[in-house]
Amino acid sequence: MGRSVSIGGLAVLALGMGVFGPGQKSFEVRAQQKTETMEVKIDNFTFGPGTLTVPVGTTVTWTNKDDIPHTVVSADDSKTFKSKVLDTDEKFSFTFSKAGTYPYFCSIHPKMTGKVVVQ
């Protein structure tokens, strides 16, 4: 067992090195984007993390992992952001360009609430 695992590992490493040349640049770009994109998972009727703190300019993407549809709707009167209904595995993104605290909820299950703090 131990032997076959190490051989497998070597093979993957070799393969990785083989494609590294042209692939490296896009890898860096992806790493950079990562600082500007944050994920919120909707699972078990809960937004996770419940409070997300991000820098100005961050795009937050919500993904519904439940069997039941949910929405992401900002709780302020002007509804700063409002998703369509998200069925299983559907996503919604919003880019926060101003600092502030943005409470939101699921308009179908209003007991589900979350918050994005933009600094």
Add this chain to the structure above:
Amino acid sequence: MAGKVRDEILHDHNHDGIDRRGFLKCMAWAGTGAFCVIQGGVLKSYSLSRLPAPGSKETMGELSFVQISDSHMGFNKPANADVAGTLKAAVDKINGLSAAPEFMLHTGDISHLSKPEEFDAVEQILKSAKPKDVFYVPGEHDVLNDDGKQFLERFGKSSKGGGWYSFEKKGVHFVGLVNVMNLKAGGLGTLGQEQLEWLEDDVKHLKTSTPIVVFAHIPLWSVYPEWGWGTEDSAQALAYLKKFGSVTVLNGHIHQTMQKVEGNVTFHTAASTAFPQPAPGKADSPGPMKVPAEQLKSVLGITDVNYVQGQHALGVVDSTLA
């Protein structure tokens, strides 16, 4: 079981056939596969899989109707991959009732995602039911994305404002309420001021002896606020109904049968025709409950309501699709 439930009415203070202990027993049995009979009185709730014998006293009355709920047409996850099939089974069950009900109430979540084809499918399936009239109120799944515009166009032509309305059948006053619109962050179901004012006016001139049946999607009593299973301003609505001798409140939303009696008001939630949900607090979330395929129909169902003139409340009979 029938022998056991016979001894439930020990302190029938209201002479309505229900005492506290009997009621608590009903609660304990609800949804677990047994049934509850209130003898010599009014509320007859066969929680699971057993209807009264055809032609028996329990099936007789001046008026009978059926409540169905939470069809969730379009849902296709493991908890029930064939919601059309189970809705058809509900229709078969309705068509098999010994006394044909006069009409049906659908207490919402007709569709899963408010799609036109989902509403179409439900309407098409319900056409094969013997009762031809269906009175709908929306669930939160029926008013997604368009604030209920499509629902109102289809089902709410004669309704007021956001879809509420009332009608009379054989001396019984029926009120359909909408508590799934404009929900607020952190809150429960909401009726709203405009609807409450309408309700107050709607029942103001009725005789106190008029039996009242109120139906709405989200329970009008606090079943489990932690999961949003309740309505913020239901107390105000119920205050307008206090003067009446018999009030029955029929809801859906929680995908299981449950009853509660408070004074002259009997609260009742119907099973879903699509998939079951866990008992309050018995799971991390109120998501669909997966049960073995062979058990599915035993946790889905319809509610048959039978009104006998002169009695205080309505007989409510739940039966499963098994």
